[in-house]
Amino acid sequence: MTVQLLDSKEQLPVYPVDYPSPHWLKFSNQGQFHPLKYLFGISQILTKKLQNCKIYTNTHVNEVVDDESDKGVYVITSEGKRVDGKKIVLGTYAPINDRITMYTKMAEYRTYAMAFEVEKGIIPRALYWDTDKPYNYHRLTDDDTNPQSGKELLIVGGKDNLTGHNLGEFEDRYTDLEDLARKKFPVAGKLRYRWSGQVIEPIDRLPFLGLNPGNKNVYIITGDSGTGMTNQTIGALLIKDLIYGIKNPWKHIYCPSRKMTHNPLEYIKHNLEVSIPSYLDYVKPGDCPDIEELKPGDGCIIREGLWKLAVYKDTNGTLYKFSAICPHLKALVRYNPLEKTFDCPFHGSRFDRFGKAINGPANSNLTEEYCEIIPAKTRTTTVE
Ligand SMILES: Cc1cc2nc3c(=O)[nH]c(=O)nc-3n(C[C@H](O)[C@H](O)[C@H](O)COP(=O)(O)OP(=O)(O)OC[C@H]3O[C@@H](n4cnc5c(N)ncnc54)[C@H](O)[C@@H]3O)c2cc1C
Numbered sequence: 001m002t003v004q005l006l007d008s009k010e011q012l013p014v015y016p017v018d019y020p021s022p023h024w025l026k027f028s029n030q031g032q033f034h035p036l037k038y039l040f041g042i043s044q045i046l047t048k049k050l051q052n053c054k055i056y057t058n059t060h061v062n063e064v065v066d067d068e069s070d071k072g073v074y075v076i077t078s079e080g081k082r083v084d085g086k087k088i089v090l091g092t093y094a095p096i097n098d099r100i101t102m103y104t105k106m107a108e109y110r111t112y113a114m115a116f117e118v119e120k121g122i123i124p125r126a127l128y129w130d131t132d133k134p135y136n137y138h139r140l141t142d143d144d145t146n147p148q149s150g151k152e153l154l155i156v157g158g159k160d161n162l163t164g165h166n167l168g169e170f171e172d173r174y175t176d177l178e179d180l181a182r183k184k185f186p187v188a189g190k191l192r193y194r195w196s197g198q199v200i201e202p203i204d205r206l207p208f209l210g211l212n213p214g215n216k217n218v219y220i221i222t223g224d225s226g227t228g229m230t231n232q233t234i235g236a237l238l239i240k241d242l243i244y245g246i247k248n249p250w251k252h253i254y255c256p257s258r259k260m261t262h263n264p265l266e267y268i269k270h271n272l273e274v275s276i277p278s279y280l281d282y283v284k285p286g287d288c289p290d291i292e293e294l295k296p297g298d299g300c301i302i303r304e305g306l307w308k309l310a311v312y313k314d315t316n317g318t319l320y321k322f323s324a325i326c327p328h329l330k331a332l333v334r335y336n337p338l339e340k341t342f343d344c345p346f347h348g349s350r351f352d353r354f355g356k357a358i359n360g361p362a363n364s365n366l367t368e369e370y371c372e373i374i375p376a377k378t379r380t381t382t383v384e
Contacts, residue, residue: 002028006128023131030127032141033229062363064088064097066215073217087243089219090212091232094200094348094360098220099329101213103361104271105260106202106223108348109134112173113157113196116181117143117189120152134160136180137226143192154188156181162274163198163359164345170196170338196339198348198359199226203267208256209235210242219243220256278331278346282308287335291319299335299342299353308332310342310366312353317376322355323369328362342366 006024046053060078067073072086095102118140127139136158143153159173174194181188202208202223209231212218219242221235234250241248252258260267281301288300291311299312301324310324310333324332324342331346341358342351349362356365 001030004028025129025131027127027129030125030139035229038229061092061096064090064218066217068216087217087219089221089239091221091235092360093198093222093224095212095220095222096360096363097212097215097218098361102208102220102222102256103347104267105204105208106200107270107274108163108359109160109199109201110163110170110196111157111160111199111226112177113155113194114174114177114181114191115141115153115155115193116185116191117151118154118185118187120150122187123154123185130158132158134158136177138181138185151189153192154181154185156185156188160199160201162345163348163350164334164336164343165277167334167336167338167343170336198350199224199228200348201225203260203270204258204262207231207235207254209238209254210251210256213257222256274346275331278344281332281334281345294319297340298337299340301332301335309370310335310351310355312340314353319374319376320354320371321374322367322371324366325369326362327357327364327366327368328360333366 004026006026043055047055061075062078063076065074065076072084073088074082074084075088076082090097094108123140125140127137129135129137136156138154138156141153141155143149143151156177159177161169161173178191200223202225205225207221207223207225209221210219212220219239221232221239224231234254238248238250238254240246242251286301286303286308288294288302288311291300291302291313294300294311294313296313296315296317299310302309302311302321308324309321312320314320326333326344326346326349328344328349329346331344333342333344333349333351335341336343336350340353342353342355344350344362347361348359349357350359351362351366352358355367355371357363
């Protein structure tokens with residue numbers, strides 16, 4: 001792949017107007033994959049070309065148990081069923097079997113992206129990354145919804161921040177991103193989409209692909225940054241070799257047990273930065289003194305005596321009150337008003353507005369500890 005460092009304004013892609021970062025990496029001739037079509041293709045190969053391969057969806061794994069022997073490994077599903085195997089590869093994005101070790105070596109971030117209409121061909125096709133912190137990138141993609149329009153989509157992304165931190169600033173991140181996009185690309189037209197997603201950044205910048213620390217039969221693929229499709233393919237090739245006992249030169253580079261020796265200070269700083277504020281929330285007051293004041297469609301964290309609870313009021317005024325304690329390591333979640341989720345500032349677990357786990361490492365819902373649903377009509381205050 002051709003990668004070029006653009007280190008002067010003259011070398012930047014078209015329309016660089018007053019752009020703060022003069023350092024860019026340009027990746028030309030990129031292959032572009034539609035993730036769902038790619039996944040569909042893989043599932044077709046697995047089920048049609050391989051014998052005895054079945055794919056089970058909607059099956060939640062509660063527990064992974066490694067016998068630490070040649071007997072193998074088994075998982076327990078949320079319905080209490082046991083599935084046995086010789087080896088298991090956990091591709092659950094954030095490993096669900098690990099409580100601490102892996103999460104001291106990586107951090108979960110929210111990342112933001114926006115897609116603008118542009119005339120086809122007006123901006124050269126490539127992926128550009130700047131070297132700011134947090135970084136920004138842009139790339140182009142087809143407009144599948146209207147291929148005849150003569151337009152394509154310019155995707156501008158970045159502005160990442162630690163999940164569960166600086167939650168009030170999230171809307172500003174979109175504003176900043178749009179501002180940046182329009183400054184840099186005056187040709188950017190109508191804003192068609194905006195969205196955010198989760199990425200896991202390893203402290204030493206390389207993914208973790210291989211045997212889970214302390215296990216004999218459990219393999220993990222995680223810490224993919226924003227390049228998960230590439231890294232997971234490397235992971236699949238590597239782990240296949242590890243399972244079959246075939247030598248692979250990548251084994252040590254990606255080994256999940258490797259130490260973060262290249263930058264121990266960043267390792268310590270990161271772990272202090274996420275752990276201390278997370279537990280300090282226990283002694284702080286709630287966000288909302290009176291939940292009757294909470295607007296429909298909004299959420300918050302309240303204090304009830306010694307406890308802190310997560311609260312969401314739906315558009316009918318029904319209140320959903322449930323535990324604010326993240327089941328992963330008992331830190332307190334915070335309300336994310338932009339995405340209407342409850343996010344854990346310690347390791348980045350996320351829960352939807354009704355307390356259902358949507359991002360690991362937490363592997364169970366907030367509602368399992370405590371949950372109360374209070375319809376509007378049973379409360380004294382009416383809701384508009
Ligand atoms: C804005 C954005 C842009 C990106 N751009 C790129 C890019 O250009 N190139 C690139 O390569 N990557 C990119 N990435 C990264 C890439 O999208 C991710 O790394 C990748 O999607 C992660 O895939 P995954 O299979 O590991 O995790 P997921 O897609 O999250 O899949 C994990 C699966 O595990 C399941 N699961 C979790 N827990 C359990 C459980 N207990 N039991 C059973 N199942 C469970 C989940 O339901 C889910 O289906 C981008 C990411 C973002 C957010």
